[in-house]
Amino acid sequence: MIDFELEPQVLKRLQMYHMVAENMMRPISREYDEKEHEKPWQFYETMWQAQALADVGAPTKSDEKDSGPKLRNLYTVLSTEELCWGDAGLFLSTPNSGLGGAAVMAAGTPQQKARFLKRFSEGKPKWGAMAITEPHFGSDSAAVKTTAVRDGDNWVINGTKIFCTGGEMAAEKSEGFVVVWATVDATAGRAGIKPFVVDHNTPGMSVIRVEDKMGIRASDTAAIVFDNCKIPLDHILGSAEVKREGGFKDVMATFDATRPIVAAMAIGVGRAALDFVRDFLKEQKVEIRYGISQRRLTALERDFMEMEVQLKAARLLTWRAAWMLDTGKRNNLEASMAKAKAGLVVTQITQKAVELLGPLGYSRQYLLEKWMRDAKINDIFEGTQQINMIIVARRILGYGSKELN
Amino acid sequence: MIDFELTEEQQMIRDSVGAFASEQIRKAAREADETGKIQAELIAQAWQLGLTSGPLPEQYGGGGDTRSAITGALIAEELGYGDISIGFHILAPRLVAFPVAEMGTDEQKARMLKQFSGANFVAAAAAIIEPKFDFDLTAIQTTAKRDGVGWILNGVKCNVPLAAESDTLLVYAASDASKGFAGVDAFLVPRDTAGLKISEREKNMGLKGLATHGVTLENCSVGALARLGGDKGINFSRLMSEARIAIAAFGVGLMRSAFDYARDYAKERKAFGVFIAQKQAIAFILADMAIEIDAARLLVWEAASRLDKGEDALEESYLAKNYVAASALKVTDNAVQCLGGHGYVRDHPVEMWLRNARGLAAIDGIATV
Ligand SMILES: Cc1cc2nc3c(=O)[nH]c(=O)nc-3n(C[C@H](O)[C@H](O)[C@H](O)COP(=O)(O)OP(=O)(O)OC[C@H]3O[C@@H](n4cnc5c(N)ncnc54)[C@H](O)[C@@H]3O)c2cc1C
Ligand SMILES: Cc1cc2nc3c(=O)[nH]c(=O)nc-3n(C[C@H](O)[C@H](O)[C@H](O)COP(=O)(O)OP(=O)(O)OC[C@H]3O[C@@H](n4cnc5c(N)ncnc54)[C@H](O)[C@@H]3O)c2cc1C
Numbered sequence: 001m002i003d004f005e006l007e008p009q010v011l012k013r014l015q016m017y018h019m020v021a022e023n024m025m026r027p028i029s030r031e032y033d034e035k036e037h038e039k040p041w042q043f044y045e046t047m048w049q050a051q052a053l054a055d056v057g058a059p060t061k062s063d064e065k066d067s068g069p070k071l072r073n074l075y076t077v078l079s080t081e082e083l084c085w086g087d088a089g090l091f092l093s094t095p096n097s098g099l100g101g102a103a104v105m106a107a108g109t110p111q112q113k114a115r116f117l118k119r120f121s122e123g124k125p126k127w128g129a130m131a132i133t134e135p136h137f138g139s140d141s142a143a144v145k146t147t148a149v150r151d152g153d154n155w156v157i158n159g160t161k162i163f164c165t166g167g168e169m170a171a172e173k174s175e176g177f178v179v180v181w182a183t184v185d186a187t188a189g190r191a192g193i194k195p196f197v198v199d200h201n202t203p204g205m206s207v208i209r210v211e212d213k214m215g216i217r218a219s220d221t222a223a224i225v226f227d228n229c230k231i232p233l234d235h236i237l238g239s240a241e242v243k244r245e246g247g248f249k250d251v252m253a254t255f256d257a258t259r260p261i262v263a264a265m266a267i268g269v270g271r272a273a274l275d276f277v278r279d280f281l282k283e284q285k286v287e288i289r290y291g292i293s294q295r296r297l298t299a300l301e302r303d304f305m306e307m308e309v310q311l312k313a314a315r316l317l318t319w320r321a322a323w324m325l326d327t328g329k330r331n332n333l334e335a336s337m338a339k340a341k342a343g344l345v346v347t348q349i350t351q352k353a354v355e356l357l358g359p360l361g362y363s364r365q366y367l368l369e370k371w372m373r374d375a376k377i378n379d380i381f382e383g384t385q386q387i388n389m390i391i392v393a394r395r396i397l398g399y400g401s402k403e404l405n
Numbered sequence: 406m407i408d409f410e411l412t413e414e415q416q417m418i419r420d421s422v423g424a425f426a427s428e429q430i431r432k433a434a435r436e437a438d439e440t441g442k443i444q445a446e447l448i449a450q451a452w453q454l455g456l457t458s459g460p461l462p463e464q465y466g467g468g469g470d471t472r473s474a475i476t477g478a479l480i481a482e483e484l485g486y487g488d489i490s491i492g493f494h495i496l497a498p499r500l501v502a503f504p505v506a507e508m509g510t511d512e513q514k515a516r517m518l519k520q521f522s523g524a525n526f527v528a529a530a531a532a533i534i535e536p537k538f539d540f541d542l543t544a545i546q547t548t549a550k551r552d553g554v555g556w557i558l559n560g561v562k563c564n565v566p567l568a569a570e571s572d573t574l575l576v577y578a579a580s581d582a583s584k585g586f587a588g589v590d591a592f593l594v595p596r597d598t599a600g601l602k603i604s605e606r607e608k609n610m611g612l613k614g615l616a617t618h619g620v621t622l623e624n625c626s627v628g629a630l631a632r633l634g635g636d637k638g639i640n641f642s643r644l645m646s647e648a649r650i651a652i653a654a655f656g657v658g659l660m661r662s663a664f665d666y667a668r669d670y671a672k673e674r675k676a677f678g679v680f681i682a683q684k685q686a687i688a689f690i691l692a693d694m695a696i697e698i699d700a701a702r703l704l705v706w707e708a709a710s711r712l713d714k715g716e717d718a719l720e721e722s723y724l725a726k727n728y729v730a731a732s733a734l735k736v737t738d739n740a741v742q743c744l745g746g747h748g749y750v751r752d753h754p755v756e757m758w759l760r761n762a763r764g765l766a767a768i769d770g771i772a773t774v
Contacts, residue, residue: 002415002475003408004707005714074407290720291586291642293541294727294766309704309724316703317696320409327410337696386689393688396695397672403683 004316010075017079020047021086026367029087032218033370037210039169040090040218048095048125073257073322077264081315084268085275088374089218091265096120098166099258100128100179103195106254107237116197119175129170130179130195131161131224138163139387141181142190142248146226148182150240153233155196157182157204157226165381167222168207176200178224184240190248195237204229215373257325259335259382263318263342266378270311270346273353273371277304280357303356307349314342333395340388343379350375415476422454422483430487431662437614438757441606443491451495452526456480457502465506465514466522472503474647474709477774478654482702485658489761490614492655492772497566499773501529501575504591504644510635513593517573528570531591532562532620533577533648533770542645542769543585547622549578549592549632556580556632558592558600558625566771568603568618572596575633576622577641577770586642591633600625611760617771644773646708646718649726651772653705656729656765657698663740663758664694670753671743681743690739697732704728709774730766737762 006014024043032040083091097104097120104116119126137143146159157180161167170176178198185192198205209223281288281304288301297305317338324331350372354361361368379385394404411419429447437443452458461467484492502521505513520527535546547560558578568574574594581588594601604619633639668691671682681687708721737759741748748755 001408001410001412002706002710003406004710005406007406071407290723291645292543293539295539296541305724305727309728312707312724313700313704313728316707317700319407320699320703323407323409334699337699340692341696341700386685389689389692390685392692392695393682393685396668396691397682397688399683399688403680404685404688 004319006078010078013075014078014082017082018085021083025083025086025090029090029367029370030364032087032090033215036212036217037220039093043090044095044125071323071326073260073325074319077260077318077322080261080264081268081271084265085272086268087218088265088269088371088377089216091268092165092216092219093169095125095127095169095174097126097128097176098170099130099254100170100177100197102254102258103130103179104128104197104237106257107195109238112197112234112237116177124174126174127166127169127176128179129164129166129176129222130181131164131167132181133163134160135162139384141252142193144181144183144193145186146180146182147186148184148194148196148236150184150233151230154230155233155236157196157198157229157231160223160225162209162223163211163381164222164224165219167224168210168220171198171200171205171222171224172207174200178205179237180226182226185242188242191242193248194240196231197235197237198226198229198231199235202229202231214376215370216377253332255382256330256332256335259339259388260318260321260325260331262378262382263314263321263335263338266342266346266375267311267315267318269371269375269378270307270314270342270349273350273368273375274307274311276366276368276371277307277353277356300356303352307352310345311349314338314345317341333392336383336388336391336395339383340385340392343385343388346375347379411479415473415479418476419479419483422456422480423486425451425454426483426485426487426492426658430484430491433491434488434614435751435754435757437488437490438611439613441613441616443494443614447491448495448526451491452524456496457499458522461502461506461518461522462514465518467506467518468522472506474650474712474774475706477647478650478705478709481651481654481772481774482658482661482705485655486662487658488614489655489659489764490612492658493566493612493615496651496772498527498529500531500566500771501571501573501593503647503773504531504575504633504639505593508634508637508639508644510630510637512630513633513635516630517593527572528567529573529575530565530567530571531575531577531770532565532568534564534768535561536563536619542589542641544582545577545579545589547576547578548582549580549590551580552626554629556592556627556629558594558622558627560622562620562622563607564617564768564771565603565620566615566617568620569606569616574601574620576620578622580638586645589639589641591639591641591644592627592631593633594622594625594627594631598625598627610763611757612764612768613760640717642719643712643717645770646712646722647773648770649722650705650709650712650718651774652765652768653701653708653722653726653729654774655772656733656762657702657705659758659762659765660694660698660701660729660733660736663737663755663762664691664698666753666755667691667694667740667743670747674744687743690743694736694739697736701725701729701732712774726765726769733762733765734759 211221321334459468460472463469600623704725711718
C-alpha cells in the first residue's frame with residue numbers, strides 16, 4: 001500500500017544521524033573547507049569507532065543478515081541525506097569501504113567480499129576507493145586504457161587514473177584498497193574491462209596528485225599512477241573470462257545502488273540550504289503562505305516554494321529508486337531518474353538560496369555559499385546529468401547504445 | 406512503512422478505469438474539444454464504473470467502499486490520460502456527493518446522497534471560483550449573511566462545471582471574511598432558488614468539452630438546512646486539498662498522454678536520416694518529460710496519503726498542484742515541440758493537450774478525490 005511514513009525505529013536512528021550532523025560535522029564544516037587537504041582525524045576516529053557509518057556510503061551490507069531495518073538501501077539513502085545535511089565533504093571523506101566496497105559487493109565472489117571487506121569492521125580507520133576515470137575519458141567509461149596483463153601468478157597493471165574519491169586515503173594513508181578498472185583485452189571493448197582490487201601501498205601504485213576543488217574540499221580526489229603494479233591473480237573481481245555479455249554490464253549495475261545514494265547526498269545539501277533559508281526568513285518575519293492564490297504570492301514565496309517542491313520531488317524519486325532495490329525490482333531507470341533530477345535541482349536550489357540572501361548568501365560568514373559549491377559535484381560524478389538522461393532516454397525509448405549515444 | 410506499491414484493489418481500479426479511458430475517452434476527446442459536446446452514452450458508461458457511487462455509504466445506497474484519496478488520485482490520473490475535459494465531467498457529481506458524505510449532517514446525507522448512488526449519472530456542481538484575476542480561496546468575495554435561521558448569499562462565481570444541468574449547486578461563500586479558510590462555508594443551493602442566475606456557457610482556450618458557467622447570486626435566500634455541516638460547518642481547507650490533489654492527478658494523466666504520444670511519434674519520424682528520438686535534443690526532452698511525470702505523481706501520492714491519514718495536507722497539496730500545473734504545461738509544450746509543425750495542427754492531439762494543460766493553473770476546486 002502506498003505509504004510515505006517512516007517507521008519510528010528508523011526515525012530514531014535518523015535522529016542519531018542528525019545529531020552527528022549537527023554536533024560533529026557542522027562545527028568543523030568551515031574549518032575543513034578552508035584547510036582543504038587537512039584531515040579531521042578526531043572526527044574520523046569517532047565515526048570509525050562508533051561504526052556509525054557501517055551502513056552508509058556503500059550499500060555493501062545489503063545481503064548480510066542483521067537486525068537493521070528491512071529496507072536497507074532506503075535506510076542508507078535516508079542516513080546519507082541526514083549526514084550530508086551536516087556536511088557533504090566530510091561525509092564523502094569518512095572512513096568506510098566507499099565506492100570500492102560497492103564494486104566488491106557488485107562484482108566479487110562471496111569469498112572475495114568477506115576477504116576484502118573484513119578490514120572495514122576492525123582495527124584503525126580505513127578507506128576504500130574506486131578508480132575508473134582516466135585523463136582522456138570520464139563519461140565514456142568503456143574507453144578504459146589502463147591494462148591488466150597476466151604474468152604467472154600475478155596481474156600487472158599499467159595506467160593512470162584521475163579523480164579518485166578518497167584515493168589518497170585508500171591507497172597510501174590507510175590499510176584500505178583501490179578498485180581499479182582495467183582492460184584485459186583491449187580488442188574486446190567493454191567486455192574486456194574488469195575491476196581489480198589493489199591493496200594499499202602495493203609497489204607500483206602511487207598517488208601523484210590531489211586535486212584542489214570548488215567544493216567538497218574535505219574529500220580527497222586523487223590521481224593515481226600504476227606502473228607495473230603487481231597484484232595477486234585472485235584480485236580480479238568476478239571472472240577473468242572475457243564474455244560478450246555480462247561482465248561490464250554487471251559492474252555498471254553497481255551504479256543502480258550508488259546513484260540513489262549520490263542523489264541523497266545532493267538532497268542532504270539542498271535541504272541544508274532550504275532549512276537555512278526557512279529559518280532566515282522566519283527571523284526576518286517573512287511568512288510563506290501556502291494555499292493562497294499563486295498570483296498573490298511574493299516572488300520570495302514563489303522561489304521558496306519552488307525550491308521546496310523540487311527538493312521534495314527529487315527526494316521521492318530517490319526513495320523510490322532505493323525502495324525498488326530493497327524489494328528486488330530492477331531500478332536502473334529509476335536510479336538514473338533520481339540522480340538526474342536531484343543533481344540538477346539541488347544545483348539550482350543552492351544557487352537560488354545564495355541569490356535570495358543577497359550579500360549575506362555570498363558571504364563566507366555563512367555556510368550557504370559552501371553548500372552551493374558542494375552541491376554542484378552531484379550533477380557531475382557517478383554519471384553526469386547528461387549521462388543519466390541518456391540512460392533514462394534509452395530506457396523509455398527502448399534504444400540501446402547504438403541508437404542513442 | 407515506506408511503500409510504493411498499490412494494493413491489489415487499487416491496481417484493479419486503475420486498470421479498469423485506465424482501459425476505459427484509453428479505449429473510450431481518448432477517442433472521444435477531439436470531438437468533445439471541437440463541438441463542446443460529450444456523448445451522453447459515454448458519460449453513462451463511465452458512471453457504470455461506480456467511481457462516485459462506490460465510495461458512498463451503504464446506508465444511502467452507495468457501495469460502501471473506503472474512500473481513499475490515493476485511489477481517487479489513481480482514478481483521476483487515468484481519466485486525465487483519456488481526456489481531462491471528459492474526466493472532469495465524469496467526476497463532477499463528486500463535488501457535491503463527497504463533501505456531503507464527508508462533512509454533511511445526517512439530514513443532508515439522507516437528502517442528497519441517494520441520487521448519486523443510483524444507476525444513472527446525475528449532474529451536480531460546486532461553485533467556488535470567482536471571476537477576478539487575484540481570486541483567492543482564503544478571501545472569497547461571495548458572502549453569506551445570517552438571516553434569522555437561514556442565510557442570504559451574494560456574489561459572482563465562474564467555472565462552475567455542469568451548472569446548467571445540475572439541480573443543486575454547492576456554493577462556497579465567506580461567512581466571516583476575516584478568518585481565511587476557516588471563514589468559508591458551503592451551501593446546498595437548489596437551482597430554482599430566487600436570485601440564482603446561471604449565465605451562458607463559458608468559452609475558454611482549452612477544456613472545451615467541459616461545460617462551465619458563470620453563476621450570479623443576488624440575495625439568494627436559503628434555509629438553515631442548506632449550510633453544509635450544519636452548525637459545525639466545514640473544513641474548507643481540507644476540501645480544497647482534496648480538490649487540488651484531484652486536479653493535480655488529472656494533470657499527471659494529461660502529461661502521460663502527451664508523453665506517450667510524443668515518444669511514439671519521435672520513434673517513427675525521421676529527420677536527417679535517423680529517427681528524431683535518436684537525436685539527444687529530442688531524446689532528452691522525452692527523458693525530462695518522463696522524470697517530471699513520475700515526480701509529479703509521487704508528489705500527488707504523498708499529499709493524498711497524508712489526506713488518507715487524516716491530515717489536511719494543505720501545504721503538500723498546494724505544492725503538488727502548483728508543481729503539476731507548471732510541469733504539465735512544460736510537458737505538453739514539449740510534446741508539441743517534438744512533433745514540430747505537425748504538433749501545431751489539429752490533426753494531432755498534442756496542441757489540444759497544451760491548451761488543456763494551461764487550464765490546470767487557472768482552475769481550483771473543479772474536481773475532488
Ligand atoms: C570530485 C570528483 C570526484 C570523483 N570521484 C570519482 C571516483 O571516485 N572514481 C572515478 O572513477 N571517477 C570519479 N570522478 C570522475 C567523474 O565520474 C567524472 O568526472 C564524470 O564521470 C565526468 O567525466 P569527465 O569529467 O571526463 O567529463 P566528460 O565525460 O568529458 O564530459 C564533459 C561534458 O560532456 C558531457 N557528455 C559526455 N558524454 C556525453 C554524451 N554522450 N552525450 C551528452 N553529453 C555528454 C558531460 O555530461 C559533461 O557535461 C570524480 C570526479 C570529481 C570531480
Ligand atoms: C502554421 C504553419 C505554417 C507553416 N508555413 C510554412 C510555409 O509557409 N512554408 C513552408 O515551406 N513550410 C511551412 N511550415 C512548415 C514548417 O516550417 C515545418 O513544420 C518546420 O520546419 C518543422 O518541420 P516538421 O514539422 O517536419 O518537423 P520535423 O522536422 O519532423 O521535426 C520534429 C522535431 O524534431 C526536431 N528535429 C528535427 N531534426 C532535428 C535534428 N537534426 N536535431 C535535433 N532535433 C531535430 C525538430 O526541432 C522538432 O522538434 C509551416 C508550418 C506550420 C505549422
